[in-house]
Every structure is written in C-alpha cells, then in structure tokens.
Amino acid sequence: MTHVSPQMPLHGANSIAARDIASVLHPYTNHAAHRRNGPLVISRGEGVRVFDDSGKAYIEGVAGLWCAALGFSNERLVQAAADQMRRLPFYHGFTSKGHEPQVELAERLLEKAPVPMSKVFFANSGSEANDTVVKMVWYLNNALGRPAKKKIISRIKAYHGVTVAAASLTGLPYNHKFFDLPIDRILHTMTPHHWREAMPGETEEAFATRCAEELDALIQREGPDTVAAFIAEPFMGAGGVIIPPRTYFEKIQAVLRKHDVLMVADEVIAGFGRTGNYWGSQTFGIQPDILTCAKALSSSYLPISAVMVNERVYDALSSGSDSIGTWGHGFTYSGHPVAAAVAVETLKIYDEMDIVPHVQAVGRRLQAGLARFRDHPLVGEVRGVGLVGAVELSQDAETRKSFDPARKMAARAVALTEQEGVILRALPSDSIAFSPPLIITDAEVDEMLAGFGRALDRLAEEVAREPAPAV
Missing domain, CATH: 3.90.1150.10 (Aspartate Aminotransferase, domain 1)
Incomplete structure (x- = not known):
C-alpha cells in the first residue's frame, strides 16, 4: 500500500503516488492531508x-x-463495451437522433419501473440526473402556466449530487460551505432518523407522523402554490444509511398529494436490487412521478444515469417544447451508445442471476x-x-x-x-x-x-x- 509525502525520497519521485500528489485534484478529499499522506x-x-x-x-x-x-x-461488460465501440463508438440524441442501445435501455427501464412511466432521459451521473430534475420541474410549471410553483423540498442529510442545483438539494454542510449554496427555491425538511431524532418514547409511526406534519407545515408556510416537488432517497445514503421509519413515505406522500407536489425518487444508490427489491421505491412504498437512477445501472463500468418521468410530466415537457420550439436541455453524452450497451448488458445479467x-x-x-x-x-x-x-x-x-x-x-x-x-x-x-x-x-x-x-x-x-x- 502506497502512502507517501511530498518529501519522499528521490528514487520514488516517479511512483504513481508521487505523480498523483503532483497532478491530481481529487474529489471529496482534504488536500492538505493528501499532500502529507498520499493516496x-x-x-x-x-x-x-x-x-x-x-x-x-x-x-x-x-x-x-x-x-x-x-x-x-465482469468480462461480459468488457465485451459489451468492446463490441459497441467497434459498431458505433459515439452518437448523440439531439434533434430527434437515435440509436439502438439507447432505445433498448429505455425500453428495459420502463419495463422494470416501479410505477408506470412514460419516457427516459439519459445523463452521465446521478448529479446530472438530479440537476435535470430541477430544470424539468421548473420547465413544466412554466409550461403549465404556474410560474410561481418552483420550490423543491429536500431533506437535511440528503445526498443528491454536486452540481450547483443537485448540491443545493443535498442537505450536508460540506456540500454547501464555501460554495455559496444552496441556491434559492431549494428548501430542506427534517431528517427521518428515528434513533437520532425521535423524542423519548416516540414510536417510529409517531415519529413518521411528526415528519409529515413538519413537511405539511413547511409547505403551508411557503404557500402550496409555490412548492413544486419533494425529492427523497428511499434510504438516505451518504447522509448515514438512514432507513425511514415505518409509515414514513405513506404519510409524506399524503401531504404531497394534498398540495399537488410531485414526488421525485432518487434511486441512484437504492436501485437495481440493493434494498432487496428491484427498486427502493418498492421496498418503501414510494410512487414517484420522476425517478432518477445511475451507479448500478451499468455497474459503473461506464458513466450513465437516467431520469424516468410519468405521462403527466412528459406531457408538460412536450407542450413546452412545442411552444418554444425545443426542449433546450441535454448532454453531448446523453445515452452514449457504449455506456448504454454496457447498461443493457448489466440489466440482462441482473435478470439472469435473479x-x-x-x-x-x-x-x-x-x-x-x-x-x-x-x-x-x-x-x-x-x-x-x-x-x-x-x-x-x-x-x-x-x-x-x-x-x-x-x-x-x-x-x-x-x-x-x-x-x-x-x-x-x-x-x-x-x-x-x-x-x-x-x-x-x-x-x-x-x-x-x-x-x-x-x-x-x-x-x-x-x-x-x-x-x-x-x-
């Protein structure tokens, strides 16, 4: 195991560790400590x-x-990438362009979705997927003639990514400090951690009721006509692997329906079997209007993520794009054919291994x-x-x-x-x-x-x- 310091002996100056210290700006790293200890x-x-x-x-x-x-x-994923690289190493999805791996992956995701979904948008990371959700929510409410209904509620200790919008949804201090985040129209409600947050003698069900009541009070204070969506991981990952208390999502979703607020499920960690169901939404009784996934989608052999939307959301995006002339959002690598081919093979393997x-x-x-x-x-x-x-x-x-x-x-x-x-x-x-x-x-x-x-x-x-x- 290589741990080195900048003062390492000259004979090690060309080691990978020394070159790393000299050249790489690592994500989520204390760089002063990294310079002292090495990778x-x-x-x-x-x-x-x-x-x-x-x-x-x-x-x-x-x-x-x-x-x-x-x-x-996994050699099958390596082979899927190699085969697709030879067949079509890149193409985009802009202006109605398509290719087979993208279509097959979208079809497979829609078939596996925990609730009926209409369309799939592809991005390259969970952060990009959740950033896309923010833009979708704002866009669709403009298209529906509700320009004030834009606020999105997340939770303290939530993790939804690191782009400007996704990091704002994230509810962890180190994703906000020095970054001037969160941006406006992003709100946070309480963490549903029963062991840490419950009052003495408060049962899981009573605690879940209190969580839902706090959410309802927040929406009432902000004005229901200004709150557009609520985003949640089925279980909170980077915030501490926090499992929701019994009845939590049942009660939360009742509040959302009361105020016509979209339910967004961030399945970036929970999806593809992790919780003992194909989706965390199935494990915890979530019925999302929008669902994001990534990571295990390709077993992370190549970067790819997806946003699934139901018919209601798609109809609003479609009408908006017809009014403007386009839905002006997308990434060069959205639905990249090699990444999509690897993801298709990944889903096949999940099916085969049950x-x-x-x-x-x-x-x-x-x-x-x-x-x-x-x-x-x-x-x-x-x-x-x-x-x-x-x-x-x-x-x-x-x-x-x-x-x-x-x-x-x-x-x-x-x-x-x-x-x-x-x-x-x-x-x-x-x-x-x-x-x-x-x-x-x-x-x-x-x-x-x-x-x-x-x-x-x-x-x-x-x-x-x-x-x-x-x-």
Whole structure:
C-alpha cells in the first residue's frame, strides 16, 4: 500500500503516488492531508476485491461508491463495451437522433419501473440526473402556466449530487460551505432518523407522523402554490444509511398529494436490487412521478444515469417544447451508445442471476452479522436493509451521546478496517457504511465483517488508552 509525502525520497519521485500528489485534484478529499499522506493507489480488481499497487487485496465493502454491483472483473461488460465501440463508438440524441442501445435501455427501464412511466432521459451521473430534475420541474410549471410553483423540498442529510442545483438539494454542510449554496427555491425538511431524532418514547409511526406534519407545515408556510416537488432517497445514503421509519413515505406522500407536489425518487444508490427489491421505491412504498437512477445501472463500468418521468410530466415537457420550439436541455453524452450497451448488458445479467432473491438471501447474512455489533461498547445504532447497512458509533448508546467530532471516530475505524483488508466508508455522525457488490457471497460477507470487527476492537483499545474527555 502506497502512502507517501511530498518529501519522499528521490528514487520514488516517479511512483504513481508521487505523480498523483503532483497532478491530481481529487474529489471529496482534504488536500492538505493528501499532500502529507498520499493516496491509496488501486491497481486492479477481481470479483468483490480490489488490489493496491503493492498487491494487497481488499474486500471493497462499499462497492467503490455504492456502485460496482457486479464487482470489478465482469468480462461480459468488457465485451459489451468492446463490441459497441467497434459498431458505433459515439452518437448523440439531439434533434430527434437515435440509436439502438439507447432505445433498448429505455425500453428495459420502463419495463422494470416501479410505477408506470412514460419516457427516459439519459445523463452521465446521478448529479446530472438530479440537476435535470430541477430544470424539468421548473420547465413544466412554466409550461403549465404556474410560474410561481418552483420550490423543491429536500431533506437535511440528503445526498443528491454536486452540481450547483443537485448540491443545493443535498442537505450536508460540506456540500454547501464555501460554495455559496444552496441556491434559492431549494428548501430542506427534517431528517427521518428515528434513533437520532425521535423524542423519548416516540414510536417510529409517531415519529413518521411528526415528519409529515413538519413537511405539511413547511409547505403551508411557503404557500402550496409555490412548492413544486419533494425529492427523497428511499434510504438516505451518504447522509448515514438512514432507513425511514415505518409509515414514513405513506404519510409524506399524503401531504404531497394534498398540495399537488410531485414526488421525485432518487434511486441512484437504492436501485437495481440493493434494498432487496428491484427498486427502493418498492421496498418503501414510494410512487414517484420522476425517478432518477445511475451507479448500478451499468455497474459503473461506464458513466450513465437516467431520469424516468410519468405521462403527466412528459406531457408538460412536450407542450413546452412545442411552444418554444425545443426542449433546450441535454448532454453531448446523453445515452452514449457504449455506456448504454454496457447498461443493457448489466440489466440482462441482473435478470439472469435473479438479482432480487439473491440480494434478499445474502442481505440476511449481512444484516444478521451487523446486528452482532449492537452490544459493542463503541456502537450506538446498527441499521440497514437488503445489502446495505451502517454502524453508528456513539459515546453512550443509551443517551445517544455522540463522540466529539474532533476525535474522528468513524474515520479512524475505517482506517483500521483498511489495514485489515476491507474498504468501508465513514459518513456523517460517525456512521460507517457497508454496501458491497451485489455478487458478494455469504463467506465474503463474513470475511468483511470479521475484518471490521477486528478493527473496531482495536479502536476500542485505542480509546481506552486515551485521556478521558473533559466534562
């Protein structure tokens, strides 16, 4: 494993790590720390594992960025890309142009949609997909003669991307600070995290009612004629793998229908089997007007995302485009034929491996294994669904007291887990995420959790040696 500093010996000046420090501006990185410590250089992948430049193997416990659903060495996806590169390496979809991979992928997505959908728009990332949603919502309300109905409500701790509009939808401070975000017409309501946010004795159902009442009050304060859409992940991913309380979406959607507010489901992480259903919307009873997806759409072998819209939304976009002369939105690479061909092959593989029953089976192994950490002295809550979960560290589980953020407990746990040959991800509120490739086996789940368990015990030993925090 290569971790270097800018003062590394001259003989290492041409290493990948040194060249990385000298040339790459990494996403989501503390660059001062990066200059001191250097990168973890990943050289190759095989199944659920990746290997660093020294040959050390790691189980990739978050599938990269929640996305390499088929692991890191699927030859069918490689072949699908190569075949399409030879046949038609690029074409666009502007001004009524089309090609077969784009059409086949759209048809397959519409066939699999959790509710009836009308059309599919393609982009290149979850951020672009959710940015597109903002423009769609504004555009359709202008087309419908409702120019004031433009506000979009998201949630605190939500994650919807990093473009200007998508980062505004995101409800995490580090996506806003220094970026002058969020932009106007983007609002945030409370986080539906029962363990962290519920009042003493408040049941999940009562807490869900309070969440819905807060949303209703927000819409009433802003004016229902100004609120256009509500966007939500079926479970909140980067905000901490927060699973909604029972009855949450049922009650939220009743509020949206009351005020004629569109429901947007961000399935960028949840889609394609992750929750134990093909869509997170099916797991949690969501009936979206608009649905976005990405990541597992192509197992992230190539960048592609999609926005599905129902007939009501499509009709408004269509009439607006007829009035203006075009729907003036799209990307050069929208529906790129190579990315679309890989995505088609990905969906075929999901069907062949019967992805939903497989995730349900191996997901039970993951959830049972995670549950064993509930009694660990550093653990406050364990939560999850399907093949995704989180362990939240806490100084006192009974009182839900958090560790001082300066102690960076989750980041330390993740660093120690990496030493044990497992890559996980630290999230807000000292949560640690698990979201392995969907192809993971029971034995590999056990190996992943064993590595984490050893790291957690090592962290507990470190904490025991540290001075007691000031009262």
